[in-house]
Amino acid sequence: MTSEVLPKNKIGNASAHKPAHRRIQPMDWAMIVSISVILGIFVYTSMFTREFTVNVVSVVQEYPYQIYTRFSTAGVVAAKRRVDIAAKTTGQLVEFAVEEGSLVTKGQVIARLESADAAAQRDQIEAKLKLAVANLEHARVDLAEESLNVERYKKLFEMGSVSRAEYKAAEGRYRKALSAVDAAEASIKAESAALRGAEVALEYTQIKAPFSGVVLSLNAEVGDVVTPLGPAGGSDSSVATVVDVSSFSVEVTVPGARIGEVQRGQPCAIVIDGLLDEHFMGEVSSIEPRAEKGNADFTVKVRFLEYDPRIRPDAAARVSFLSHPVSRDDDAPRMVVHKSAVVTVPGGYGVYLVKDDRAVLKKVRIGKRFDNRVEILGGVSVGDMLVANPPEGLKNGSRLMVNI
Numbered sequence: 187m188t189s190e191v192l193p194k195n196k197i198g199n200a201s202a203h204k205p206a207h208r209r210i211q212p213m214d215w216a217m218i219v220s221i222s223v224i225l226g227i228f229v230y231t232s233m234f235t236r237e238f239t240v241n242v243v244s245v246v247q248e249y250p251y252q253i254y255t256r257f258s259t260a261g262v263v264a265a266k267r268r269v270d271i272a273a274k275t276t277g278q279l280v281e282f283a284v285e286e287g288s289l290v291t292k293g294q295v296i297a298r299l300e301s302a303d304a305a306a307q308r309d310q311i312e313a314k315l316k317l318a319v320a321n322l323e324h325a326r327v328d329l330a331e332e333s334l335n336v337e338r339y340k341k342l343f344e345m346g347s348v349s350r351a352e353y354k355a356a357e358g359r360y361r362k363a364l365s366a367v368d369a370a371e372a373s374i375k376a377e378s379a380a381l382r383g384a385e386v387a388l389e390y391t392q393i394k395a396p397f398s399g400v401v402l403s404l405n406a407e408v409g410d411v412v413t414p415l416g417p418a419g420g421s422d423s424s425v426a427t428v429v430d431v432s433s434f435s436v437e438v439t440v441p442g443a444r445i446g447e448v449q450r451g452q453p454c455a456i457v458i459d460g461l462l463d464e465h466f467m468g469e470v471s472s473i474e475p476r477a478e479k480g481n482a483d484f485t486v487k488v489r490f491l492e493y494d495p496r497i498r499p500d501a502a503a504r505v506s507f508l509s510h511p512v513s514r515d516d517d518a519p520r521m522v523v524h525k526s527a528v529v530t531v532p533g534g535y536g537v538y539l540v541k542d543d544r545a546v547l548k549k550v551r552i553g554k555r556f557d558n559r560v561e562i563l564g565g566v567s568v569g570d571m572l573v574a575n576p577p578e579g580l581k582n583g584s585r586l587m588v589n590i
Contacts, residue, residue, distance in 0.1 A: 237585040238577050242540055243524040245562060245570045250516050251455035251465060253556045255506040256447050261438030261488075263458070265499040267397070267430035270405070272415040272423040273299060275390040279410045279425065286404055287495050289431075290395040296426050299412070301391035308384035315377035322370035329363040336360040393425055400495060402427040431493040435471060436503045442482030448473060453511040454488045459502035467491045467512065468505070509557065522559040527572040528552065537566060538573035540586060545573060547582040 273279075277299030284296050339356035342348040405424040406412055415423050436456055440448055452470040471489040488505050490497065527537050531549060539546040550565030566572070571588075573580065 239587045254508040258506045265429040266433035270424035297393040299391040304388040318373040325366040325370045332360040332363040399430045435487045435489045455506040526574040540571040545584045
C-alpha cells in the first residue's frame with residue numbers, strides 16, 4: 187500500500203496562508219468619531235432642541251384699577267352746580283382776593299369794590315345812632331325827674347298847698363318828658379335801621395362765594411366798573427365763575443349691550459385728558475336712558491370720590507368700570523403677567539423667558555393674584571416676553587417658534 191506523503195513545503199505554506207488580524211488605521215478612527223458626533227447631534231436635536239411653536243405674553247407694569255377694568259369709555263367732566271357771580275351794587279373793582287383755581291368756602295370774599303363812600307355813610311349813621319342813644323338816656327333822666335315831680339305836686343294839690351294850675355303844669359312837664367323818651371326811642375330805631383342799610387351797602391362792596399367750590403374763572407379786571415346782573419341774567423356782568431366741586435362728575439355713554447356690567451355705586455377709575463399719568467377714583471352715581479327715542483344707549487354719571495384742583499369742567503376724560511374696589515393702600519403700580527405663563531417648579535414658581543428663540547427657565551417670586559394675572563416680585567423685568575401655556579416637553583434651552 188502506497189502512502190501519500192505531503193511535502194513539507196505544503197504544510198508550511200498552509201500555516202503561511204492563515205489570515206492575520208488587521209490593525210485600525212488613523213483614518214478609521216476619524217470616521218468613527220465623525221459618525222459618533224453626527225449621532226450625538228441627531229440625538230440632542232431630537233431630544234433637547236425640538237422646536238416648539240408657542241404663544242407669548244409680556245411682563246407689564248399696571249395699576250390695580252387696570253387689572254380690575256371690565257371696560258372703558260370716553261366722557262366729559264361736568265359740574266351740576268355752576269354760577270356766574272356779579273356785584274350787587276355798581277362800583278369800581280379794586281381787588282381780587284382769590285385766583286383762578288382757588289378753593290373757596292361759602293361766604294369767602296372773592297373780590298372787593300371801592301367802598302370809601304359806603305364806609306363813610308355807615309360811619310355817619312353810626313354816629314347819629316350814638317347821639318340818639320345819648321338823647322334817650324337824657325330823656326329818661328328827665329322823665330324820671332318829672333315823674334317824681336308830678337307825684338309831689340299831686341300830693342301838694344290834694345293838701346291844698348299848690349293851685350290846680352301848678353299841678354297841671356307839672357303834669358304837662360311829665361307828659362313832655364314821656365314824649366321825649368318815645369321820640370328818642372323812635373330815633374334809635376330809625377338810626378339802627380339806617381345803620382343796617384349802610385352796613386348792607388358796605389357789604390355789597392364785597393363779592394362773596396355763594397357756596398363752597400373752586401373759582402373756575404375771573405371775568406373782570408381790577409379797575410373795571412361792574413354792575414349787578416340784569417333781569418335776564420347772563421354773564422356780561424359776571425365778576426367770577428364758581429363751581430361746586432362736590433357736584434363734579436364724568437358723563438359717559440354706555441351701549442345697551444354693556445349696561446348690564448354697570449350698577450350704582452360701582453367703583454371706577456377716571457383719567458383726565460392732560461393728566462394721563464394719574465388717575466382719580468370715582469363711583470357710578472346715576473344711570474339714565476338716553477332721551478332719543480329708540481336709542482339703546484345709556485347716560486352714566488360717575489362722581490369723583492375726592493376733588494383735585496386740576497380737574498376742570500368740560501375736560502375730556504376716560505372712565506374704567508372696575509370689577510373690584512381699589513383702596514388707596516392698594517393703588518401702587520405692580521409688575522404683572524398673565525397667569526398662563528407661570529408654572530410650578532421645584533421649590534416654587536417659574537416662567538419660560540423667550541431669549542434668542544430659546545426658552546430660558548427663570549425662577550420667580552409671585553405676589554398677589556388677580557382675576558387672570560399674577561404679580562411678579564422678582565426674577566424678570568417689565569417688557570420681558572414669556573411663554574404662555576408652556577407645551578408638554580418644553581425644557582430649558584428648547585428652540586421656539588413664536589406665533590405672531
